[in-house]
Amino acid sequence: MDRRSLIIGYSLVASGSALFASKAIFIKLAYLERYDALLILAWRMVFALPVFLFVGAFELVRRRRAGVPLPRRNAVLGAIGIGLIGYYLAMILDFGGLLYVSAQLERLALFTYPIFLIFIGAGFFGMRLTRTSLIAAFISYLGLAAVFATDFSAGGSNITFGTALVLGSAVSFAIYQLMAKRYISDMGPTLFTSVALSAAAVTTLLHVFIVRGHLDTSMSAHYFLLAAGTGLLATVIPSFFVNAGMARIGAASTAMISNVSPLLTIYFAVVLLGEAFTLSHALGTALVVGGVGYHTWRELKAPARA
Template sequence: MDRRSLIIGYLLVAAGSALFSSKAIFIKLAYEERFDALLILAWRMVFALPVFVVVGLFELARRKREGRPMPDGKSVLGAIGIGLIGYYLAMVLDFAGLLYVTAQLERLALFTYPIFLIFIGAAFFGMRLTSAGVIAAVVSYLGLAFVFVSDLRMEGSNVTRGTLLVLGSAVAFAVYQLVAKRYIGRMGSTLFTSVALSAAAITTLAHVFIARGGLDTSMSTNYFMLAAATGLLATVVPSFFVNAGMGRIGAASTAMISNVSPLLTIYFAVTILGEEFTLPHALGTVLVVGGVGYHTWSEFKKRAPEEV
């Protein structure tokens, strides 16, 4: 692959990671107007759903035009099912957790999903548990404990509830990562992502209509702008950026670059939201990012030569 294409790939992944890191900031700003996790999640999906439907239909039309095989029903149902776990369930838990914890703690807790992945993979999917994985787990969760204890002292007992909800989201996303690969291989990443996220969006909206009887439209223009930013700038655009970049530089390099995401979230949380950044936050961040980074680097060394 030529140097220019590699540079474009790195830039796309970096930009996608930066946009992903803005999600918690937009949500926290929306909570200042309406303290309702389900509402902002529903409006996020309102803005994101049309894009994923159009992209999915475009991909199907292109396959038909090129004479390529269409996805079988079993694969589509599998993509829908795993999409409900990795996106709908994970998003509901994550957005609910953000009601109780800072954007910094949320991002660090969510960032530990690779640790859940290696242990769940070893327990149920026949993956080998390595010493690097165990070391990464110990270091990462020690760091998360520093931030958790610090926030618990400042914010109170709700921090425990919020942290557990976000960790539940991380578990759901880890399961998604483990199962999704087989369906991506059958359907292709673009079509799989469109189907999985469309299913999650439709389920989210159905959840709101069943639970609330409709979608509240009484919010301010600022709220709708934040919802649109959450759905488009922090969901749709980075999804395609990261996928496009990964196609150029590979999964291992993508994971390495994505390690900057928590740092960006913390920077935005401090500068935009005015959250405190204390010594325990700094130490915890170093340990969490360092632990996950160490695991990612170990995987990078094993996989990078194969990708090249």
């Protein structure tokens, strides 16, 4: 692959990771105006859904014109089901957790999903549990415990509840990652993402209307800008950036670059939200990112050893 294509790939993944990192910041800023997880989640989907529907429809038209077979019905149903696990359920838990924990703790807890993926994969999907996996898990959760203990001293039981919700979101996303591969191979990443996200968005909006009977529109223009940022800048654009970059540089390199995401979230949280960043936060962050990074690095080396 030529140098220019690699540079574009790395730039797309890095930009996508940076935009993903802004999600918690948009949400926290929205909470300052309206302390309601379900509301900002619903408006996130209002802004994101039309784009995913358009991209999905465009991909279907492109396939028909090119004579490419349409995906099987079972694949579409699978993408819908997995989307509800990996996006709808994960988002509900994540946004709920952000009501109680800092943006820094949320991002670090969510970032541990590869560790959950390892253990769930070993328990239910026949994956091998290695010494590298165990070391990475120990390092990462030691770091998470350091940040949790620091925040717990200030927030008490709310921190425990919020962290549990975010870890539940990480588990949901890990299950999604394990189950999605076969359907992505069948449908292609663009169509799969459009179907999965559209299903999650529609379900989220139905959830709101069932629980509340309407979608509140009484917020300020500033709130709608934050919701649009959450839906477009922190959801739609990075999804396509990362997918496009991954097509150029591969999944392994994409995973390595994505390690910068929690660091950027922490930077934004300190600068924009005024969150404290202590020595314990620094140590915990280094351990969490180091543990996940160590596992990814070992996985990159594994083919060379085989």
